Amino acid sequence: MPNFIKTTEQSSLYDDLEKMSLNTILTNINQEDQKVALAVQKVIPQVEKLIEKVVEKLKNGGRLFYVGAGTSGRLGILDASECPPTFGVSKDLVIGLIAGGDLAIRNAVENAEDDPRQAEKDLESYHISSQDVLVGIAASGTTPYVLGAIDYCQQNNIITGGITCNEGSPLAEKVDFPMVAVVGPEFVTGSSRMKAGTAQKLILNMITTSAMIKIGRVKGNKMVDMQLSNEKLVQRGTKMIMEATSLDEDSAKAYLLKYGSVRAVLKAVENE
Numbered sequence: 001m002p003n004f005i006k007t008t009e010q011s012s013l014y015d016d017l018e019k020m021s022l023n024t025i026l027t028n029i030n031q032e033d034q035k036v037a038l039a040v041q042k043v044i045p046q047v048e049k050l051i052e053k054v055v056e057k058l059k060n061g062g063r064l065f066y067v068g069a070g071t072s073g074r075l076g077i078l079d080a081s082e083c084p085p086t087f088g089v090s091k092d093l094v095i096g097l098i099a100g101g102d103l104a105i106r107n108a109v110e111n112a113e114d115d116p117r118q119a120e121k122d123l124e125s126y127h128i129s130s131q132d133v134l135v136g137i138a139a140s141g142t143t144p145y146v147l148g149a150i151d152y153c154q155q156n157n158i159i160t161g162g163i164t165c166n167e168g169s170p171l172a173e174k175v176d177f178p179m180v181a182v183v184g185p186e187f188v189t190g191s192s193r194m195k196a197g198t199a200q201k202l203i204l205n206m207i208t209t210s211a212m213i214k215i216g217r218v219k220g221n222k223m224v225d226m227q228l229s230n231e232k233l234v235q236r237g238t239k240m241i242m243e244a245t246s247l248d249e250d251s252a253k254a255y256l257l258k259y260g261s262v263r264a265v266l267k268a269v270e271n272e
Contacts, residue, residue, distance in 0.1 A: 004168045008139050008192045010185040017188065029194075032187050036198045039165075039181040040206075047206055050135070050161040050177035054207065055214045057133050057159070058093065064211070065128060066096045067149040068137035069113030071193040072163075072200060073098030074105055076137050079204040085233075087217040088225030088261060094208060097122050099145035116148025123152055135161040135207070139196035141169020141180075150174045163203050165196040179203055224263040228256070237262045245269050 014020075014028055054064055066076030077096035084091045099118065100109030112118070128134065134153045136146040141164035150171065153160045162175035165183050172178040181203065183195040212218060217225050222240050226233055234253065240262045241252040247269070255265045 004166070004170075006140055006142075006166050006169075007182060007184055008165050008186065008196050009190050012185050012187055012189045014187060029187050032184075032195055033198060036181075036183050036195050036202065039183045040199055040202045043179050043181050043203070044206075046177060046179045047203055050133075050179065051207055051210050051214075053159050053161075053177070054133050054211045057131060058211060058215050060131065062131035062133065063092065063128075064094045064208075065123070065126070065132060065134040066094070066137060066204070067119060067123075067134060067146055068097075069099035069104075069143050069145050070108070071197045072137040072139060072143070072146075075197060075200050075204060076135075077105060079201075079208055083208055083212065085227045085229055086223055087212040088227055088263075089212070089217065095126060097149075099143075113143050113145045116144040116151070119145050119149035120152040123149060128153070128156075128158060130157045130159075133159045133161065135163060136171055136175065137163045137200055137204075138169075138171050139165045139192035139200065141166045141171035143171075146171060147174065163200050165192070165199055219263065219266075222262065224266065225261055228260065241265050241269075 017025065058064065066080055068076045077098055080094040080096035083089050083094045098104045100112030103109055104112055134149060136150050138146045147170055150160050160175040161177040161179060162171040163179045164171045165181055167180055167182055172180050181199040183199050186192060186194045188194065224240065226237065228234050228237060234256065237256045238249060238253040241247055241256060242249060244266055247255065255268065256262065259265045259268055
């Protein structure tokens with residue numbers, strides 16, 4: 001790809017960062033961050049097309065996989081890990097994989113992202129199939145581990161999407177549904193955990209939140225299937241029930257603890 005230029009690696013628009021006052025550093029970072037939402041806005045049509053396929057597969061028993069390395073991999077794992085407590089789905093519905101395995105969530109694993117064949121092994125351990133959808137996440141669009149995952153999926157008739165921040169990248173060229181949010185050079189040259197990472201997080205938020213709404217995991221604007229994993233969430237669920245019914249706080253909480261979810265309580269009250 002002779003014309004492929006990594007804008008994420010281009011020199012920062014700012015120089016002499018160490019000579020800036022703290023306020024100037026923060027102001028400039030914020031100025032750059034404001035470009036991210038606009039870059040993501042431009043790719044909403046592409047994100048929508050991917051989500052339509054995700055919803056279709058999830059409704060028919062399929063799963064959503066995220067694959068990435070470094071920051072990109074961690075963001076995929078973060079998004080996947082929030083789905084069970086937020087929407088009450090199985091931990092096997094959205095699965096995040098990172099080059100180097102669980103160790104790489106907290107620590108850099110040397111050369112892990114450079115092995116395209118490891119992705120194939122990781123995916124095979126989950127018995128990924130054409131029922132599923134895989135989204136590769138790579139700010140550069142060139143990560144071998146991610147590209148290996150895409151190649152494997154294409155060989156096995158599995159739908160693929162890709163989140164990247166470089167136009168014309170190998171990832172964008174390979175996948176069925178490219179989502180390319182061009183955020184430009186980073187404040188610290190090449191530090192793609194910044195704007196690129198933020199863009200990836202925003203798109204991941206869109207994918208899972210929209211998909212969960214469309215498969216019926218939100219009622220009105222409430223997380224009626226959330227797991228009651230702490231007192232804060234019990235209180236939130238109690239308030240939801242009070243707003244939707246004539247129950248007082250004590251009764252609403254008692255029902256919630258009995259039935260285990262807001263949705264189950266609302267159904268029980270409706271049938272009484």
